[in-house]
Amino acid sequence: MDDDSRLARWQKHAEVPLVLASLIFLSSYAVRVLGHGHLSQPVLDLCLALTFTAWAMFGVDYAVCWRLSGQRLGFVRRHPLDTVVLVLPLLRPLRIVKMYETVQRRHGRPRLSLHARVIVYAGMASLLLGFTGALAVYQQERGAPGATMRTFGDAVWFTCSTLATVGYGDITPVTERGRVVAVGIMGVGLGLLGAVTGTFASWLLQVFSVEDDEGPPGS
Known part of the structure; x- marks a missing residue:
């Protein structure tokens, strides 16, 4: 073998x-x-x-x-x-996302299109990474002198705004490790946002290309 x-x-x-x-x-x-x-x-x-x-x-x-x-x-x-x-x-925990496709395949369910899979997996990955990122940054920030992240809810808000690349700045990490985690969340947010927007744009181009190839009725 x-x-x-x-x-x-x-x-x-x-x-x-x-x-x-x-x-x-x-x-x-x-x-x-x-x-x-x-x-x-x-x-x-x-x-x-x-x-x-x-x-x-x-x-x-x-x-x-x-x-x-x-x-x-x-x-x-x-x-x-x-x-x-x-x-x-x-x-x-991102393995859970991979397991989703395995379960679908074992139950004989049709696979989603490539564009739909990218969007679904990016959404699931965002939820998982958002939760773990909030846990990680909260673990480093809680109880730190001068911390603005006093509750887990604050950590979730910070993670969501960072993943969305908004960054309001009302809650920011003050510890070195917390900032390292925040940098990781920023990178993940940019990657996921780029994947979703790029896939959506590709899907729109594909739809418009098919419509152009078909041409107007009666042509």
Whole structure:
């Protein structure tokens, strides 16, 4: 059995467990951040253990895929997103977006058009990244001297305005780590906005092109 087929089999079997690990990671991280100061220490320690367990599963998956690919450094160059996600596990919930297409395919449902898929996936990614981004920036900003982000609601507002590239400036991070997270949110917002607007523009051009090819009635 060649490496490609072994890798494909591993990815197929690991798909659902990794999606569940992504959900566990996101849930346990959210409970730790939002439950800080409200939940008992044993509960917070359990959430921390679940977070690191899910992260370990991501690391095992990356290592196995790297080994089965037989590409060594070539695997890192060809899969930069997987490498970044391993270092920044807050992006792992994006696997949930990928799982959506898998479920659709397994149930024999017709796939959406390319333009519709880009818009749907960008919307789902925006929700997931917006939530994780709000958690991350709130974790760094809460209780900081001079912080304007005093509640999780403030963090959600800041994340939404940043993802939308609006940036009202009424709430801004004051810590270094909070600003690093904010820069990441800015980059994601620009990327998602560009993907959606570019796809919509492409769809409009395709529609107008078809109408021009058909010509006016009776021509």
